[in-house]
Amino acid sequence: MPFENFDLTRDYLTHPREKTPVSTIPAVKGVDETQATQHARLPAGVIHEWLTTVDHKKIGIMYIVYALIFLVIGGIEATLMRIQLAVPNNHFVSPQVYNRLFTMHGTTMIFFVAMPIMFGFGNYMVPIMIGARDMAFPRLNAFSFWVSAFAGVLLYFSYLGGSGLYAAGSAPDVGWFAYAPLTAKVFSPGHSTDYWTLSILLSGVGSIGTALNIVTTTLCMRCPGMKLSRMPLLVWIYLVMGGLVFVTISPLTAAQIMLTLDRYLGAHFFDTQAGGSAVLWMHFFWIFGHPEVYVLILPAFAFMNEIVPVFSRKAIFGYPAMVAASVCIGFISLSVWAHHMFTVGLGAAGNTFFVFATMVISVPTGIKIFNWLATIWGGRVVFATPMLFAAGFLFQFLIAGLTGIILAVAPFDWQLHNTYFVVAHFHYVIVGGILFALFASFYYWYPKMTGRMMSEKLGKWHFVLFIIGFHLTFDFMHIPGLLGMPRQIYTYEADRGWGTWNLIASIGVIFQIAGVLCFVYNLVSSYYRGKVAGPDPWDAWTLEWSTSSPPPEYNFAVLPTVRSRRPLWDLKHPEDPDSDYEI
Amino acid sequence: MSSASILPLEPSGAQAPWTQPYRGTVGMACLIIAESAIFIIFIVAYIFYLGKSLTGPAPDQVLEVPIVGTICLLSSSITVHLAVLKLRQAKLRAFTFWLAGTVILGTIFLLSTAQEWYRLIYEKGLSLQTNLFGTTYYSLVGLHASHVIVGLIMLSLTLLLALFGRVNEHHLEKFDTLSLYWHFVDGVWVVVFTVVYIVGR
Amino acid sequence: MSFLRKRQSAGFSRGAIGRIIVHGVACAALAHSLPARADTPMTLFSPADPQAQSIYGISLFVLAITLGIFIVVAGLLTYVLIRYRQRPGDEKHEPAQIYGSNQIELSWTVIPILIVVTLFLTTTRVILGTEAISKPNGALEVTVIGHQFWWEYHYPKLGIVTANELHVPVSDDEHPTYLEMTSADVTHSFFVPRLGGRMDVIPNRVNEAWIDPPQPGLYLGQCGQYCGTQHAKMLLRVYVQSKTDFDAWVKAQQQPARRDFPGDPAAAEGERVFLHNACINCHTIAGTAANGRFGPDLTHLASRDTIASGAVSNTPENMRKWIDDPNSLKPGCLMPSMHLDAHDLDAITAYLTQLR
Numbered sequence A: 001m002p003f004e005n006f007d008l009t010r011d012y013l014t015h016p017r018e019k020t021p022v023s024t025i026p027a028v029k030g031v032d033e034t035q036a037t038q039h040a041r042l043p044a045g046v047i048h049e050w051l052t053t054v055d056h057k058k059i060g061i062m063y064i065v066y067a068l069i070f071l072v073i074g075g076i077e078a079t080l081m082r083i084q085l086a087v088p089n090n091h092f093v094s095p096q097v098y099n100r101l102f103t104m105h106g107t108t109m110i111f112f113v114a115m116p117i118m119f120g121f122g123n124y125m126v127p128i129m130i131g132a133r134d135m136a137f138p139r140l141n142a143f144s145f146w147v148s149a150f151a152g153v154l155l156y157f158s159y160l161g162g163s164g165l166y167a168a169g170s171a172p173d174v175g176w177f178a179y180a181p182l183t184a185k186v187f188s189p190g191h192s193t194d195y196w197t198l199s200i201l202l203s204g205v206g207s208i209g210t211a212l213n214i215v216t217t218t219l220c221m222r223c224p225g226m227k228l229s230r231m232p233l234l235v236w237i238y239l240v241m242g243g244l245v246f247v248t249i250s251p252l253t254a255a256q257i258m259l260t261l262d263r264y265l266g267a268h269f270f271d272t273q274a275g276g277s278a279v280l281w282m283h284f285f286w287i288f289g290h291p292e293v294y295v296l297i298l299p300a301f302a303f304m305n306e307i308v309p310v311f312s313r314k315a316i317f318g319y320p321a322m323v324a325a326s327v328c329i330g331f332i333s334l335s336v337w338a339h340h341m342f343t344v345g346l347g348a349a350g351n352t353f354f355v356f357a358t359m360v361i362s363v364p365t366g367i368k369i370f371n372w373l374a375t376i377w378g379g380r381v382v383f384a385t386p387m388l389f390a391a392g393f394l395f396q397f398l399i400a401g402l403t404g405i406i407l408a409v410a411p412f413d414w415q416l417h418n419t420y421f422v423v424a425h426f427h428y429v430i431v432g433g434i435l436f437a438l439f440a441s442f443y444y445w446y447p448k449m450t451g452r453m454m455s456e457k458l459g460k461w462h463f464v465l466f467i468i469g470f471h472l473t474f475d476f477m478h479i480p481g482l483l484g485m486p487r488q489i490y491t492y493e494a495d496r497g498w499g500t501w502n503l504i505a506s507i508g509v510i511f512q513i514a515g516v517l518c519f520v521y522n523l524v525s526s527y528y529r530g531k532v533a534g535p536d537p538w539d540a541w542t543l544e545w546s547t548s549s550p551p552p553e554y555n556f557a558v559l560p561t562v563r564s565r566r567p568l569w570d571l572k573h574p575e576d577p578d579s580d581y582e583i
Numbered sequence B: 001m002s003s004a005s006i007l008p009l010e011p012s013g014a015q016a017p018w019t020q021p022y023r024g025t026v027g028m029a030c031l032i033i034a035e036s037a038i039f040i041i042f043i044v045a046y047i048f049y050l051g052k053s054l055t056g057p058a059p060d061q062v063l064e065v066p067i068v069g070t071i072c073l074l075s076s077s078i079t080v081h082l083a084v085l086k087l088r089q090a091k092l093r094a095f096t097f098w099l100a101g102t103v104i105l106g107t108i109f110l111l112s113t114a115q116e117w118y119r120l121i122y123e124k125g126l127s128l129q130t131n132l133f134g135t136t137y138y139s140l141v142g143l144h145a146s147h148v149i150v151g152l153i154m155l156s157l158t159l160l161l162a163l164f165g166r167v168n169e170h171h172l173e174k175f176d177t178l179s180l181y182w183h184f185v186d187g188v189w190v191v192v193f194t195v196v197y198i199v200g201r
Numbered sequence C: 001m002s003f004l005r006k007r008q009s010a011g012f013s014r015g016a017i018g019r020i021i022v023h024g025v026a027c028a029a030l031a032h033s034l035p036a037r038a039d040t041p042m043t044l045f046s047p048a049d050p051q052a053q054s055i056y057g058i059s060l061f062v063l064a065i066t067l068g069i070f071i072v073v074a075g076l077l078t079y080v081l082i083r084y085r086q087r088p089g090d091e092k093h094e095p096a097q098i099y100g101s102n103q104i105e106l107s108w109t110v111i112p113i114l115i116v117v118t119l120f121l122t123t124t125r126v127i128l129g130t131e132a133i134s135k136p137n138g139a140l141e142v143t144v145i146g147h148q149f150w151w152e153y154h155y156p157k158l159g160i161v162t163a164n165e166l167h168v169p170v171s172d173d174e175h176p177t178y179l180e181m182t183s184a185d186v187t188h189s190f191f192v193p194r195l196g197g198r199m200d201v202i203p204n205r206v207n208e209a210w211i212d213p214p215q216p217g218l219y220l221g222q223c224g225q226y227c228g229t230q231h232a233k234m235l236l237r238v239y240v241q242s243k244t245d246f247d248a249w250v251k252a253q254q255q256p257a258r259r260d261f262p263g264d265p266a267a268a269e270g271e272r273v274f275l276h277n278a279c280i281n282c283h284t285i286a287g288t289a290a291n292g293r294f295g296p297d298l299t300h301l302a303s304r305d306t307i308a309s310g311a312v313s314n315t316p317e318n319m320r321k322w323i324d325d326p327n328s329l330k331p332g333c334l335m336p337s338m339h340l341d342a343h344d345l346d347a348i349t350a351y352l353t354q355l356r
């Protein structure tokens, strides 16, 4: 009976699928033997359990589900924008509505899709991978999640409450970087901008809380033998990411406090009439904004670091260099923010400095690309769905990084700033890079999280459709950028030669939607009908695969002790353990 | 090396002692980093807008150096440190004494800030809305004061528990974490004080 | 300052290597695959002023380098993914485990560093060749003021105030145009790609830029920084005119507005209606009582090709529609509908179309 079998609600220990004799690793039996029986619970109890849980795995899954819901919402907004832009002088939506769409799309995608989904995977993976039973502060963890969740709802409530309940339909329309003084009360009357500010302020609190948890967990909760130098790269990167969150989200929080003071108490931080500076907001925003994009891409790198080796059947090439590169990226990314401001008139010296800092980032990033390449080299690449998406990531991130370098050339940026070339650049990184890495990790870790494999067939459909859609949309978006098409415009003139390219870009979205639908369908149907995964379906090497799928509430019956970076490799190849080679 | 010895699930007791930092301390350190970043932004804004106000009053016309408050706040760092020491030695009486001292000193600081604000608002006519100086001054000093308030609430709660005899040396790590926060609040004041009352005047 | 440039040497693409790479790879690959300039008035691949030219040079250089990196790295990736794919029968053995190699890793640290240094130095050359130049004598000075959602231009030395359509003389090396930019409300950006990119127009701040176009013509652009509802229709038109044409334009603009309309009673009536309406609170018509500053100067409105910042062409029908309900032509613009009756609309239209 399907419900008997696949009810997430029960204690994992009593889960029938646990009884499948899948364990090939002797150690896993240890878990099986500790099983205790518990009586099944009623649905109300289930909901109560999820609402009140402090288990890092459940919170992780809630983050992920929450982000997926917002991905669909943000994607629908994107679709509406693409319909509007498909042809010149279109009247599908009004300028006001369009401006709200891209503001909400950008804000949603960054703060309520990308951030939470990264925290979701971090929440789930970090403790298991370091052999811990939970996060350092489980209650803080739940608190952070609920604060972030509330923030997303608050943002969308603006559609109802933006200018008071009577004037429904006014979401913020200031752009996701909300340049002052457009956000001042004079230029943005009503409350839509307040919803934007407050929801970001709140989501920032949640992010800082979760990052604090991740860092503390990593530093204080490792199982015996899990030295820093033995941690999986994923955990290392989450450590760096957590550190970055402290120093990037906080400035944003500070800036939002200032904006709130301006809007509510009549302060003058960004009031140009009172001598305030519009450029100060830009600095504050991008001091957050730039490292933020590395906060997002670093976990994507982290997923690659786990997936590429497993599907190439080789250890990661150059572990110490990978760690060093991540740390370098973290530090350098703090000093490049003004490459978003090459056109505000910083002067020759300022521009030159930021050109240099920006370009330097390509060195550690390049190290990563090349190390993945070397990991694959001489391996035995298994093209399961996770690896397909990983391969897509590698190519697309390469291109995206190179367009980043193009933008970093300040004079070139005087032409390209705020054009669709920039939009193409960052969607290439975010969709082609981050989203692909995420899809890869869904296919990779879904078996661990649910105990079921995702369908490979649907996975390949998803891959093909999405990659076609992605390239149609975002490859062709570079061209109107080079031809001078500004972003954040609700429509454009017919005589500028942008029409064809925009049409192609819009058509691509159809394929993306089809791809995402395959994916969502796969997620849901595999939960009920997927092949039983067993603890270690990919023959992988990190600790999460040593416990059952899904793991019991306390992850490990007996806390593991590790001797190397790939404990399960050592276990499977006792004749040739990793620990003999690691430096 | 036998295969059994690299079992990932080997009981941890078999290993040499495995110690890691206390999570409260690490968590507090993280919080301090994040908070510092917030303060830095407010301080940058303060410095950036120095002398850029279009109307008066200017800092040198209205600000007076809050010497008493500053001395109290800085010495509260010492008292809280002494309290930690006493707790470590399990001298609970002395601990309560120094803790109470800390709360009192912190409160005096807060009162002196309140009194200064009262003077500025009602006598000098400087409010958050007056000019850029008012905006940045109140927000920076206010941000710090709000941290003092949070610290004071926690310290007072501890004091209350201590008075009821509910605090003992087993709470050392937790109290140590709290004292870390209090030191941070003090440290920030040193910077704010320098920027606002010395450099900015 | 992005427009500032060295008068003679155009900063980039003088070096032999640069020329070879630029002309060899990038031109062929990119410039030719893109449509011709007439269809793409805002392309950066058709520079019309030395500043734009020098940006064009460095852009081809950078495109070529990044293309090169792409070919190498993507080629390697393709190679390893195909060469080392799992084949039937492979499943049994794990491949040899390799943990790293200091030499190899060093090499792919050093090579990118060298590329970065090269890119950085060439970029710096262009930046210094454009931003670190002081203002020459004899330049025509224009103050550009951004408004939600239109442009105001002052020619302080010539005593001209106009809106939306910028006129400048062809530059013969003695008459570049020096733009001082600021904003009356929020941040905008003056963005005319063929004249060398953009400069942000920021309230409470003055930015400077140069344009120096050698060829007469109409150069299109538009506001390049989101500034509110009608950011999309805050278009820019720069008319570069021969010296004589420009002087003639200046003469005409310096006149006050036309006051007498012999044989055209509708226009005379229109003037009266205009001056008795709220129009004068927002618009200036030199020589009349209208001296508002919130909207564009209308003194020589009829001499412009477009109205409402390029949103629609300047025909009597559009004018009438505009005055009747500006939001129907440019939804979200800051001019309210005055709810005039048909008679008043006709009259004002007749009047405004006479203001050459």
Ligand code: HEA
Pocket (backbone or CB within 6 Å): A177, A293, A294, A296, A297, A339, A340, A358, A359, A361, A362, A363, A365, A366, A367, A369, A397, A398, A400, A401, A402, A403, A404, A405, A407, A408, A409, A413, A416, A417, A418, A422, A425, A426, A429, A430, A434, C069, C073, C111, C112, C113, C115, C116
């Ligand atoms: C996760 C997201 C992400 C990532 C990883 C990046 C990565 C990079 N970005 Fe991007 N960027 C964004 C997201 C991201 N960006 C967003 C969202 C915006 C727009 C915000 C907005 O305005 O709304 C933006 C905008 C943006 C701008 C501003 C454009 C403008 O508004 O005018 C610039 C300019 O320098 C830039 C540069 C770069 C560079 C140099 C990198 C580098 O990190 C790339 C490094 C990688 C490589 C270079 C490839 C691999 C390296 C090698 C193979 C080695 C050999 C290569 C060389 C030696 C060159 N980005």
Ligand code: HEA
Pocket (backbone or CB within 6 Å): A071, A072, A074, A075, A076, A078, A079, A081, A082, A102, A103, A105, A106, A107, A109, A110, A113, A114, A175, A176, A177, A423, A427, A430, A431, A435, A473, A487, A488, A489, A490, A509, A512, A513, A516, A517, A520
């Ligand atoms: C995580 C970040 C992220 C992601 C994933 C995306 C994904 C997409 N983005 Fe987004 N985008 C941003 C971040 C992101 N974007 C940011 C930060 C901005 C700047 C905002 C600003 O300027 O203020 C921006 C701006 C932006 C613009 C420019 C708007 C403008 O400047 O005028 C455009 C235009 O095409 C666009 C398009 C898309 C498209 C087509 C996708 C697609 O990949 C989306 C595909 C997903 C789906 C389509 C969801 C699937 C839906 C279903 C399964 C349900 C069925 C769907 C329907 C019935 C419609 N984005």
Ligand code: CUA
Pocket (backbone or CB within 6 Å): C146, C147, C148, C149, C187, C188, C189, C223, C224, C225, C226, C227, C228, C230, C231, C232, C234
């Ligand atoms: Cu003005 Cu956009």
Ligand SMILES: [Cu+2]
Pocket (backbone or CB within 6 Å): A289, A290, A293, A336, A337, A339, A340
């Ligand atoms: Cu950036």
